Amino acid sequence: MQAALRQRGIVVNHKKVRRLMREHGLQPRIRRRFIATTDSDHELPIFPNLAKNVTPDGPNQLWVSDITYVTIAAGFVYVAVILDAWSRKVVGYAIGRSKTRA
Structure with missing residues (x-):
């Protein structure tokens, strides 16, 4: 208006x-500025956090990853990112319209 x-x-x-x-x-x-994208109330297996007690003291000792989606003009795309936990640098990434395809 x-x-x-x-x-x-x-x-x-x-x-x-x-x-x-x-x-x-x-x-x-x-x-709405915030949209909840995580649904933890499911019957699927929940995998343990294997890196919980690991503290890297140099690069390439521990990589962590996450997947999210980003809104673009034509809808949205999924972004999967792999980070080096020590340096926080991006080791690799993939962008796609589906979560199941690389």
């Missing part, structure tokens, strides 16, 4: 737009 008013040459604070919409019974769509 604020952007539409700005295009018409009317500069209004976003808080005033929100207040006026609330007074007139208009409900804006609220964008």
